Amino acid sequence: MSAVGRKDPAGMDAEVREKIHLEILKRTGAYHANDHILLPSGQHTTEYIEKTLVTTEPSFIEGLGAVIAKHFAQWPTDVVLSTGPGALILSHCVARAHPSRPVVVYGAKGTSSGRRRVTLPVEFQRLIRPGTKVLLVEDLVSSGTTLTLLINLVERLGGHVVGVGCLWRRTSVELAGRSVFSLVSRDFPTYPAESCPLCKKGVPLNQEFVRRRQTRRPSSVEEPKPAD
Numbered sequence: 001m002s003a004v005g006r007k008d009p010a011g012m013d014a015e016v017r018e019k020i021h022l023e024i025l026k027r028t029g030a031y032h033a034n035d036h037i038l039l040p041s042g043q044h045t046t047e048y049i050e051k052t053l054v055t056t057e058p059s060f061i062e063g064l065g066a067v068i069a070k071h072f073a074q075w076p077t078d079v080v081l082s083t084g085p086g087a088l089i090l091s092h093c094v095a096r097a098h099p100s101r102p103v104v105v106y107g108a109k110g111t112s113s114g115r116r117r118v119t120l121p122v123e124f125q126r127l128i129r130p131g132t133k134v135l136l137v138e139d140l141v142s143s144g145t146t147l148t149l150l151i152n153l154v155e156r157l158g159g160h161v162v163g164v165g166c167l168w169r170r171t172s173v174e175l176a177g178r179s180v181f182s183l184v185s186r187d188f189p190t191y192p193a194e195s196c197p198l199c200k201k202g203v204p205l206n207q208e209f210v211r212r213r214q215t216r217r218p219s220s221v222e223e224p225k226p227a228d
């Protein structure tokens with residue numbers, strides 16, 4: 001019986017809070033639950049999160065950023081550092097709500113010889129110096145690779161990572177003994193088609209997310225060619 005965990009008021013609070021955060025993400029259209037979804041890998045799952053939609057509602061993301069800021073309010077912070085557009089929007093909201101009034105800087109993600117890398121623009125380098133207290137912010141943490149690179153970047157510049165906050169963390173992620181504060185901590189079960197319990201029950205398979213990737217192209221425009 002799981003009643004022991006449920007009697008713990010702190011545990012109950014965490015559960016309720018996570019439900020609220022999931023509901024907020026659902027309202028942005030980013031989070032899908034109670035479905036039977038085909039993933040690009042061919043596996044089936046019951047839940048899905050579309051990373052690019054997470055930050056589309058300014059008031060929602062401001063509220064979620066404020067929860068992260070409140071968690072880290074007791075730690076003086078000079079800089080909030082992130083990388084990627086979604087994490088940058090969230091990090092702005094965290095910095096706005098943090099009592100230390102930290103500045104916001106961001107790295108650029110890229111690859112070098114097939115390996116992922118994060119580069120801090122030269123204009124930001126004077127902001128992370130020996131002793132600078134840095135709060136790292138991510139939107140979704142799955143493998144933890146980006147955060148590990150950000151930690152290495154801060155430490156190489158002599159800065160000190162005061163914490164790591166994110167919207168969503170897969171429960172399996174560990175960051176070299178560093179605790180990650182996340183509003184949602186959740187990993188989806190995924191199943192091979194042949195052993196999927198939803199297929200066995202005859203639940204229709206939602207192929208929308210895979211189809212969308214295959215058939216839709218991003219909208220783009222370019223400036224006209226110069227006339228000869």
Ligand SMILES: [Zn+2]
Nearest residue numbers: 044196198199
């Ligand atoms: Zn299935």
